[in-house]
Amino acid sequence: MIDSGDTAFIIICTAMVMLMTPGVGLFYGGMVRRKSIISMITLAFVAFAVVSIQWVLFGYSLAFGTDIGGFIGSLDYFALNGVGLDGDGIPDMLFMVFQLVFAGLTLAILTSGLAERVKLSSFIVFGLLWTTLVYDPLAHWAWGGGWASQLGALDFAGGTVVHISSGFGALAAALVIGKRLGFGQESMKPSNIPLTLLGGALLWFGWFGFNAGSELAADGIAANAFVVTNIAAAAGALAWMGASSIHGKPSSLGMISGAVAGLVAITPAAGFVDAMSAIVIGMIAGLICYAALLFRVKNGLDESLDAWAIHGVGGFWGALATGIFCTAAIGGVDGLLYGNGGQFVIQLIDAVAAMTYAFVVTYILALIVEKTIGLRVDEDEEYVGLDIAQHGESILI
Amino acid sequence: MKKIEAIIRPExxxxxxxxxxxxxxxxxxxxxxxxxxxxxxxxxxxxxxxxLVDLIPKIKIEMVISDNDAEEVIATIKEFARTGKNGDGKIFIFDVEKCTGVRDE
Structure with a gap:
């Protein structure tokens, strides 16, 4: 039975989540040097386009087809075969496209680790491999009936599937592709912070569709997810901005990064925790993601735009936080705080497994692409900037 | 008094x-x-x-300095702007006739 209210709601949420992908592009675009802004924004769109086609051909089926050994879905739904306009509450076709926008966004987040040095053609090949062999299995584990959901791991809207996977994937990809020329010696300050703030605004807005929509129904849990999402973003923004003011001025980049950190952390928890817990989850996310960023910079890692620090570490914290703060009063499951330590252990297992799998498989895939067609542009192209080298375009007159 | 115009790499x-x-x-x-x-x-x-990627972004530094300082300034720019590859830039040195501050009477 199709519910028209639910269907209308999820159609709108799907469109909102789609807007997050260009949001990531703008968020990242403002942080790179002027010579690679177009490239950075374009990578997000390209990621979305590549995954859109992959998803309808076989990605959706790998994630949501009949379970094979708890690891991956079958090819039942190859080329959307059997994905109809009927369904339980919402049409199957709508569920498919709602999941599609998540998959597209996830690959876009990963471009952080390849910023200003990846070859566009190689990114398309790598992206196709990555979404097939990293994203699709992880989506299956959590939502498609795989081992994590059988174990009882909670991931409401994609803390492990979207954020741990892209964050740790970005770190692995950055290690394979290597640092940008001159990293650590030359200034690589963000060239357009307003662009990053605009991207952050689109992310914050789209995240309401991401988290509330993950209930797949227009009901009370969706409202709860909406509320805690906003609270965590606000708490994260204030916490990071406050912490960064210890080192200097309260930076706007820190503020918006903190908001995203809060949004990431609340993602797996949104349908399971209450509003007061969301303040704590968001605040801690702002602080530990900021610490992760400082750690990365101190260690000279060029995971350039901090997908690892914000999405990876924030996603990991969110998975654990779900196990701490979840309450039966909201989502039917109690966590550590309510005397159920077992849930925390399950969350820990799930997060560690997703992190390890994403990091190792991404590293291998990036290495395969690097050794065959090469991931990286040559030195002159990198110096001139990817806008001209890869697109023949430039924001300079 | 000399004026130095140095065209260097932005980075x-x-x-x-x-x-x-x-x-x-x-x-x-x-x-x-x-x-x-x-x-x-x-x-x-x-x-x-x-x-051919034409008209590469560069930075122009302009300084007006005493004759005595010229050598040190030029040497400093050369030392710190140098990569050894094409495109490191140029330094032009001019004689300056006079200099007066806007606030000077």
């Missing part, structure tokens, strides 16, 4: 500026410019063809 500005300050030469004007030199830009390969 070297911070180091050059810091080094000049360290040696006591504070006053400078910095402009973002684009230009080409003897090599006419940077040649990139694209589908087997060569594409």
């Amino acid at each position: 070297k500005l911070e180091k050059v500026s810091d080094a000049l300050i360290e040696r006591g030469h504070h006053a400078m004007t910095v402009t973002e410019v684009r230009g080409r030199g003897l090599q006419r830009g940077i040649a990139l390969q694209f589908r087997g063809k060569e594409i």
Whole structure:
């Protein structure tokens, strides 16, 4: 039975989540040097386009087809075969496209680790491999009936599937592709912070569709997810901005990064925790993601735009936080705080497994692409900037 | 009195500026410019063809200094702006007739 209210709601949420992908592009675009802004924004769109086609051909089926050994879905739904306009509450076709926008966004987040040095053609090949062999299995584990959901791991809207996977994937990809020329010696300050703030605004807005929509129904849990999402973003923004003011001025980049950190952390928890817990989850996310960023910079890692620090570490914290703060009063499951330590252990297992799998498989895939067609542009192209080298375009007159 | 006009790589500005300050030469004007030199830009390969990227972004530093300081300033810029590759830039030195501050009577 199709519910028209639910269907209308999820159609709108799907469109909102789609807007997050260009949001990531703008968020990242403002942080790179002027010579690679177009490239950075374009990578997000390209990621979305590549995954859109992959998803309808076989990605959706790998994630949501009949379970094979708890690891991956079958090819039942190859080329959307059997994905109809009927369904339980919402049409199957709508569920498919709602999941599609998540998959597209996830690959876009990963471009952080390849910023200003990846070859566009190689990114398309790598992206196709990555979404097939990293994203699709992880989506299956959590939502498609795989081992994590059988174990009882909670991931409401994609803390492990979207954020741990892209964050740790970005770190692995950055290690394979290597640092940008001159990293650590030359200034690589963000060239357009307003662009990053605009991207952050689109992310914050789209995240309401991401988290509330993950209930797949227009009901009370969706409202709860909406509320805690906003609270965590606000708490994260204030916490990071406050912490960064210890080192200097309260930076706007820190503020918006903190908001995203809060949004990431609340993602797996949104349908399971209450509003007061969301303040704590968001605040801690702002602080530990900021610490992760400082750690990365101190260690000279060029995971350039901090997908690892914000999405990876924030996603990991969110998975654990779900196990701490979840309450039966909201989502039917109690966590550590309510005397159920077992849930925390399950969350820990799930997060560690997703992190390890994403990091190792991404590293291998990036290495395969690097050794065959090469991931990286040559030195002159990198110096001139990817806008001209890869697109023949430039924001300079 | 000399005027120095140095065209350098943008990514070297911070180091050059810091080094000049360290040696006591504070006053400078910095402009973002684009230009080409003897090599006419940077040649990139694209589908087997060569594409010339013309008018590369550079930084122009302008300083007016005493004759005595000229040598040190030039040496400092050369040391800190240098990569050894094409496109490191040029330094032009001019004689300056007179200098007066806007606030001077």
